[in-house]
Amino acid sequence: MYDVYSIREDFPVLREVIYLDSAATSQKPVQVADAVSEYFKRYCGNYGRGAHRLSKMTTEKYEDAREDVASFLGLPAKKSIFTRNATESINMVALGMDWKKGDNIITAVVEHHSNLLPWIRLREKGVEVTIVDSDDKGIVSPASIEEAITERTRLIAIGHVSNFFGSVQDIKSISKIAKKHGVKFLVDAAQSAGEMQIDFRGLDIDFLCLPGHKGLLGPQGTGILYIREPERLSPVYVGGGTIKTVTLDEFSFDEIPSRFEYGTPNIPGVIGLGRAVNYVKDIGVESIESHLKAVSGYCVKRLSEIPQVEIYGPENRGSLVSFNVRNVNPHDAAMILDETKKICVRSGQHCAQTALARLCISGSIRASFGCYTTMEEIDALAESVEMIAKAFS
Ligand SMILES: Cc1ncc(COP(=O)(O)O)c(C=O)c1O
Structure with a gap:
């Protein structure tokens, strides 16, 4: 039985606010804060650079975190690079390919x-970038990707879950298409890692890019590149x-x-991330996924009861709901939600202007959810949105 209320005990900030911005960054459990604090208090040293005990212990803990994160994601640890965020992971591929x-x-x-x-920046080097369309729910059909492949195609780069629409792309079919045509396949799993069961072992993926600070519940400044x-x-x-x-x-x-991990890495962040994936593993990704599905579904249901609200994205979605209220600027709505009910949502273009x-x-x-989100919080959102909608209509 999924006990969201006992999970919330580990997130003290949730006593203060209604946090519906987990797609931007998640809240962290106290266990992660404790692991980071323990590093600073008990064994702070540099990684891989010394014969003394603190450096050795730091290196050991850092490598333990790599094992934990890789095994959680179903990836080989040796091929899992720690980065600063998903953006860095993707850029390392764009700038590192020949x-x-x-x-x-x-x-x-x-x-x-x-x-x-x-990818667009690579046009400066004479690389051609084909940007395939989606339907109006944000779903990209694998067939449209296959149609776009030419004999010069070397890479397909697709996000698993859109951070605006919430649409879930069929990465299994796309990976098969990539393999069939001998094209490399990059998946941006920023909005699915830790929230959806994905067996990356069973997929033909050449590059997997994700942040540690969203569904994995790790500190900011951490990411993975497989x-x-x-x-x-x-x-x-x-x-x-x-x-x-x-x-x-x-x-x-x-x-x-090591050759990809330049300079002193984000050691406390990585150690926190190792603790975070074990926290997520203890709850169970399968349970988190079904909880998030229920929360998203309930949010869509409640918001669709308000006539002035328009919701974007498909029925089957990740853990977020983007919407607008007629006659209301999204930033104004977000500000009112925060100031009247301490409801934290994202507003604006979500770094997805073309979407x-x-x-x-x-x-x-955009309201987005985490393993700690309750139905009561969705009720509070819907009630406030309804109040705003009426006030502006
Ligand atoms: C789909 C998607 N890709 C990439 C990113 C970038 O992640 P980061 O800020 O960790 O680099 C985000 C962040 O919101 C995202 O939602």
Whole structure:
């Protein structure tokens, strides 16, 4: 039995506010804060750089976190790189692949800017970027991706769940298409990791990019990049931590994953992330997924009872609902929700301007949920939205 009320005991801030902005960043359980604090209080040292006890303990804990995160995601630890966020993970692929003029990349109109701009920028190098359309619910058909493939296509880059529509893309079918055509496949799992059961082992994915600070409940400043063939990707940054030998004329790269983890990493963040995935694992992703489905479904139901509200996205959605209230600027609505009822939602264009442009809108309100969201919080949102709708109509 999913006990959301006992989960909430681990998130003290939820006694103060109604937090409906988990798609931007999630709240963290006290266990994660404790793990981070323990690092600073008991064994703060640098990673992989010393023979003394604090450095050794830090390195051990950091590598334990890698094992925990990789095994949670069903990935090989050696090919799982710690990054600062999903944006960095995606850029490391865009800047690390050996592009030739005329190469082609396929992505989609619904993507977050972080899975769009790194590709669009490659146009400067003569790379062609094909941006496939979605339907008006934000679903990208695998057939449209297959149709866009040319003999110069080298990469398909798709977000698993749209952070505006909430639409869930059929990554299984897309991965089969990529494999059939010998094209590499990148998945941006920013809005699904930790919230949906995904067996990445069973999918043909070449690059998996995700942040640690959303559904995985880890600290900000953490992300993952899984690379299926890491020896074929060039590290973007070089310097301390990435090399084996250095002379004045040349250097050789360190083993994988070290060659991709430049400089001093976000050690407290990674240690917190390791604790966070174990927290999520203890609750169970399957249980979280069905809880979030119920919450999203209830939110759609409650908001659709308000005639002035327009909801975007498909029925089967991730853990978020984007909507607008007739005659109300989304930022004004978000401000009123916060000031009157301490309800925290996101408003604006959600770093997905082309997705919103698809519907000829320039902003929306977005309510998004976490393992700790209750139906009562959705009721509070719906009641306040109804009040705003009436006041402005
Ligand atoms: C779908 C999607 N991709 C990428 C990102 C970027 O994540 P980060 O801010 O961790 O780089 C986000 C963040 O909201 C997102 O929703």
